[in-house]
Amino acid sequence: MPRSMTxxxxxxxxLPWGTVIWEIRSVNHRYLEPGFRLPxxxxxxxxxxxxxxxxxxxRGKVEVSLYIQQEQENETELGVxxxxxIQLSKAAQQIHDQLGDKAALINPLELLKWPGVIQKQExxxxxxxxxxxxxxxSALISLVEHRTREGAELEQLIVQRLDAVSAQVVAVRARLPEILQAQREKLQQKIAALGVELDSERLEQEVVLLAQKADVAEELDRLDTHVIEVKRSLKQTDSLGRRLDFLMQELNREANTLSSKAIVSDTTQAAVELKVLIEQMREQIQNIE
Known part of the structure; x- marks a missing residue:
């Protein structure tokens, strides 16, 4: 199944020591290009x-950001x-015993300022x-799930256009005998208008040459083959985007050949429709991993 690069x-x-936030964004890119913003x-x-x-x-350009919000120092982070x-108290008591009432009482807050009394937990x-x-x-798994869901939507769009391509191929193939017969009659009308008499063998040769020039059965067969291959490839994952991009080039090649061989407007229109469908698929495929 295809996965989107977006x-x-x-x-x-x-967590006990702070709040952790991960954000991961990914967009289209020819290769895999991760970037990090870390404390x-x-x-x-x-x-x-x-x-x-x-x-x-x-594949994809992946931007990874980590945000850390450290907790303020509190009772769980500071220790006494x-x-x-006790050592300081004993020392203070000894001083008090020596000086008597002249010795000032010890302020507990003053004790906390003494080096070594307050210990920050590591x-x-x-x-x-x-x-x-x-x-x-966990964030990376979520990203893959997002890309997979979008990939499934892209697959549906591509399959719809593949079905439209197949419909165009069926329509052109169904009209081929009619097109060739129309061309035969058109050739006969031109010959009759010129007042030139051709023997049946020569006329048949001309018709055969015309049929060969207008024969697009091979192109139609290859279009069908490419459509099947695209649908098969959509079930794979390895280098799928590149594979589909190549198949779009092949589909476009056949559509161009079909256009160049067109001898009636219907075939030309079908070739144009094929190119539009292929371009729409190509744009979607640019976003597939």
């Missing part, structure tokens, strides 16, 4: 992110070194990065 995904998670503290995870994208996507407080960097990468994987 997609968007956003994932947000509130400096998370630059080291970029290789892992690139590898995940490389294994998951084939009670052992240090965040486990490996666990932090692992949580951020896990959330990225």
């Amino acid at each position: 997609g968007f995904a956003r994932r947000e998670a509130k 400096e503290d998370f630059r080291e995870i970029e290789p892992a992110l690139r590898e995940s994208i490389r294994k998951t996507l084939q 070194n009670l052992q240090r407080v 965040v486990d960097r490996e666990a932090q990065q692992a949580a951020v990468i896990d959330l990225f994987q």
